[in-house]
Amino acid sequence: MIRIANVNDIQSIVNVNLASTAKEEKQGFVAPELDNYSPFEELKKSWAEKNRLKDCSEVIVAEKNSKIVGFIVFKMEREYCYIDNIDVTRDEQRKGIGRALVAHVEKIAKVNGYSLMKTDTTENAEGIPWKSYGFWTKMGYKDTGERLTTKWDYKTIPFVKSLK
Secondary structure (H helix, E strand, C coil): CEEECCHHHHHHHHHHHHHHCCHHHHCCCCCHHHCCCCCHHHHHHHEEECCEECCCCEEEEEEECCEEEEEEEEEECCCCEEEEEEEECHHHCCCCHHHHHHHHHHHHHHHCCCCEEEEEEEECCCCCECCHHHHHHHCCCEECCCCEECCCCCEEEEEEEECC
């Protein structure tokens, strides 16, 4: 079941984030200080109301047997809808949960008049993309070809998808 998240889901969202990827796996792909879906207190400070974070991002969760097994964070920008983060527990990956979460957000975007989706992933210093690269291409997102440098050892790979 896909539903709107609420403040009572924070600990479950943190648990999903921690259970989605081994810490060692993230090395070279993510800045540890930017992984703000892990520390409970950090996420709690970011929460504004209902399913909204203080930066106006929205959070949707996926449940299986009444347990949260995935979440997605997105934001309606002026001209597009941006998916900031998606996580599914390792034991529930490759079972359609991520696909369902993205489809749900794309439907929300369409209903709200958006025709463009954006997201990104990362590429490590050796030029190897993060494991989500294949997921995004399977979901119909196109690699823009850009590699945006960061202050860390990885680059950001922007993706776009037309909803027309």
